[in-house]
Amino acid sequence: xxxxxxxxxxxxxQKSRKVKGILxxxxxxxxxxxxxxxxxxxxxxxxxxxxxQNIRILAVNTKAGPQVFINPFIYFRSFKRExxxxxxxxxxxVFGLIKRSQRVRLFYCDEKGKIxxxxxxxxxxxxxxxxxxxxNGVLFIDKVVKYxxxxxxxxxxxxxxxxxxx
Ligand code: CO
Numbered sequence: 064x065x066x067x068x069x070x071x072x073x074x075x076x077q078k079s080r081k082v083k084g085i086l087x088x089x090x091x092x093x094x095x096x097x098x099x100x101x102x103x104x105x106x107x108x109x110x111x112x113x114x115x116q117n118i119r120i121l122a123v124n125t126k127a128g129p130q131v132f133i134n135p136f137i138y139f140r141s142f143k144r145e146x147x148x149x150x151x152x153x154x155x156x157v158f159g160l161i162k163r164s165q166r167v168r169l170f171y172c173d174e175k176g177k178i179x180x181x182x183x184x185x186x187x188x189x190x191x192x193x194x195x196x197x198x199n200g201v202l203f204i205d206k207v208v209k210y211x212x213x214x215x216x217x218x219x220x221x222x223x224x225x226x227x228x229x
Contacts, residue, residue, distance in 0.1 A: 065100040065114040070153050070202065071224030074112050079119045079198040082133050085176040090120075094174050098122040098129040106152045108190040110197030113153050121194040125187060135171040135195050140164035147189055148211060149203050154220075157213030161206050163189045 068074055082090060093116065101109035101122040111120040121132040141164045150158045166184045169191065173179050183191055193203060204217055 064103050065096050067100065067104060067109075067152050068113050068115050069155070070204075071220050071227060072153075073227070074115060074117060075153055075197070075202060076200045077112065077117055078200050079110075079112050079117045082118050082120060082172075085133055085172055085174065091174065094120060094122075094131050094133075098131060101152075102129060104152050107186075108194040109152060110194050112197060112200075119198045121191075121198070123187070123190050123194060131174050132169075132191070132194075133172040133174065133176075135169050135191070135198070137167050137169045137191065137195055139166075139168040140192070141166040146208060147186075149189070149193060151193070151203050153202075154204070154213070154217070157204070157217055158211040159203065159207035159213075160209045160211065161189075161193075161203055162208060163192045167191055169195075 097109060097111060097114060097120060100114060101124060108121060108123045111118050119134045121135060123130050123132060143165045144162045145165050146160045146162050148158055149161045165188060167188045168182050170178060170180055
């Protein structure tokens with residue numbers, strides 16, 4: 064199992080780079096480890112930079128089991144949004160309400176390097192938006208409309224992050 068990076072470590076704020084050579088053994092091994100780490104941590108999703116790799120790969124726990132999204136690109140987000148509860152493995156004990164598009168459409172590559180298309184709605188759409196945000200250095204605390212749990216902790220971490228910048 065890979066170690067999960069916690070906020071405010073800087074890699075969580077970096078934009079991840081596109082993956083080239085999906086069939087390379089090190090990428091293949093990483094993809095498996097990412098999915099395993101997500102499952103072992105009881106996460107609905109996990110982005111590569113949350114395990115210290117600055118590359119555009121996500122693992123998402125779908126109804127059909129763990130699924131990997133390489134170089135995902137959300138090209139459509141529904142105008143209609145809904146608020147839902149989210150947490151994040153990089154923010155233990157923090158939960159908040161976030162507004163996300165109810166439906167999204169995306170292109171991505173699977174672990175065999177094949178280009179795929181997906182229409183997602185509801186929870187899957189929410190998780191995909193949360194995880195693709197990670198690849199751009201965007202975190203759910205940037206979008207929270209109301210904290211459910213852990214607001215004080217987040218404030219503490221944020222001041223720590225500011226102190227680290229200096
Ligand atoms: Co997250």
